[in-house]
Every structure is written in structure tokens, then in C-alpha cells.
Amino acid sequence: MQFPGTAKPPVGIVFDTAMRRIDDALALAMLHGFGGKGQARIAAVSISNADLRAAQFCDGLDHFYASATTGPAAMFMSFSPIGLADGKPPRESPIFDKLGTPAYPTSIKNLNDTADGATLIRNVLMGQNDGNTAVVLSGPATDLVRLMELNGEKEWIARKVRLLCATEAGLKADGGAGAKLLADWPTPMVMVGPEIGDALPFPGASIGTDFVYAPDHPVAAVYRAYERMPYDAPSTAMAAMLYAVHPKDGYFKVSDQGKRARLVLDPEQKERIVKVFVEMASAKPVPRKPRKPAEEKKDEKKEEKKKDAADQ
DSSP, X not given: OOOTTOOOOOEEEEEEEOOOSHHHHHHHHHHHHHHHTTSEEEEEEEESSOOHHHHHHHHHHHHHHHTTOOTHHHHTOOOOOEEEOOSOOOSOOTTTTTTOSOSSOOSOOSGGGSXXXXXXXXXXXXXXXXXXXXEEEOSOXXXXXXXXXXXXXXXXXXHHEEEEEEEHHHHHHTHHHHHHHHHHOOSOXXXXXXXXXXXXXXXXXXXXXXXXXXXXXXXXXXXXXXXXXXXXXXXHHHHHHHHHHOTTSSSEEXXXXXXXXXXXXOGGGHHHHHHHHHHHHTOOOOOOOOOOOHHHHHHHHHHHHHHHHHHO
């Protein structure tokens, strides 16, 4: 609930990803960049397969971006759980098989250190302002379908989520779940096809120029491990992330298809979009503000209520 007189926070992003393509990793880096600039909040990150290394990477990336917070504020630092599917791990990982030992820390050692994806997303949505969450899907739709099947959850989704932005690859990764999501998801949805990512390649040269402020930058490490350098990477998940955070800023057009639209590239915006991709994905970590204790927040809300009543 949003109390009178309080500022609405930036949009919260739920990122549901398989973390098997390099644009997944770049999209998550972009989300951290948006967070550092106050343009979005990371509401939840969930891995839609059972690859523990993917969850460790996401957690390690969170620790990397939190590293700028030092002093007393660091003592109160908290890290959100990472969702991870339960089941048999994938036999191969295009990103992590060649990565080697990561140089960044992670608190995830096994499955017990992660959360169930659908449950995590449900719990996160319950704490969001109405209409102030967007979901980005770049992996199988399995967790989102499970979320819809939880008792009463479709009503919560419709109340809390303003938009689902889904890559076509994610919708096809689990065909049955993708079809059900298309049929039953209760909010507007924008689909992002591979033609968008192919037309907006992330410039690989950026890895050797914009990420060098950190010798062991985790995003640069996975980029180099994914394919033989130099190469430019498709950016489908990055486009989905950009539109989810800034749907009204003219980066893309959408087809007029009601609740099931499709992202359309405006050729005149290509240079502008790629510039944002690089700027946000390579953004330096910034100090985080410590969260106020829950009781202090409650006291603030009580005082706001009293002030509003006195003003009436």
C-alpha cells in the first residue's frame, strides 16, 4: 500500500531468466546499472532451470555491485535470495562451462541457499506498490505459470504488475508453459523477437574499454567465456530489459495488438539504444543506501497518517 505523501519508488523488476545466453548476463548487468542510477529496483532474480552456477553468478554479481558500499552502511547490507528451479541440472552451460573459477564471492553453495522461483516472485509481488512492477522473461515460462497457478495469485499479478516483457526464445524454451502464459497471463505483455537482438548487437569492443575499471569484472569474464573474442553479441534480453524499465521513452515502438503486443525497432533509435546498452551494462558500482529498520518505517507511516488527518 502506498501512503499519502510518500514518493512512489522506481519500478521494481522481476527478472526470470535461464542465464544461458550472454545477453541474459548483460541484461542483468543493465538492471544493476539502472538500479545504481535510481531508474529501477531489482525486485527479484530467478533462474528458470537447475543450474546452480547460474544462481551463483547472479548472487556474485549482486556482491560485485554492492562492493562500493563501505563503512557502517556495509554492516547493514542485505542480499535478496536468488530463485532456482529444482530438478536435474542442464548437461551443459554455454556460459559457465568455460568460465573457470570466478573471482567474485557468492554466498550460494548448494540448492538450500536459493529460493523456489514461483514462491520468491509471489512473496516479492506482495510487497510492491500497485502497478509498479515489471517482469522480464528470457528463460522458460515454467516459474511464471507455476506462479499463476498458486491460489489467488493471478489477482495479485494483475494488481501489482504493469507489464510482462518476454523474449520469444523464452516463450519457446518450454512450449507448453509458453502457450499457457500467452493465454492466461493477466497483464499486458510485449514479446521481443530475435530480430530485435540481431539488429542491435552489443559491441564486444566495449568489454576491453568500458569494463576495465574492475580487473575481475564478472560480466567481462562471462562475455569472454561465452564465445571467442572479438565478437558482438545479440541483445534480445537487453532490449526486453530496456523496454520494461523505460516503456514510454521512445526507444522502441510496439505493434498495436492489445494485451499481446510485439516490440518493433525504430531504425532511427538504434544508436541511442546501443549507447544505453553499453552505459548501463558497464556502469560502475555505486554505494547503496542502508535500509531503515522496519519499525522505523512503521513509525514514519503513522506520522504521515497523522499529518494527513490534521490537514483534512
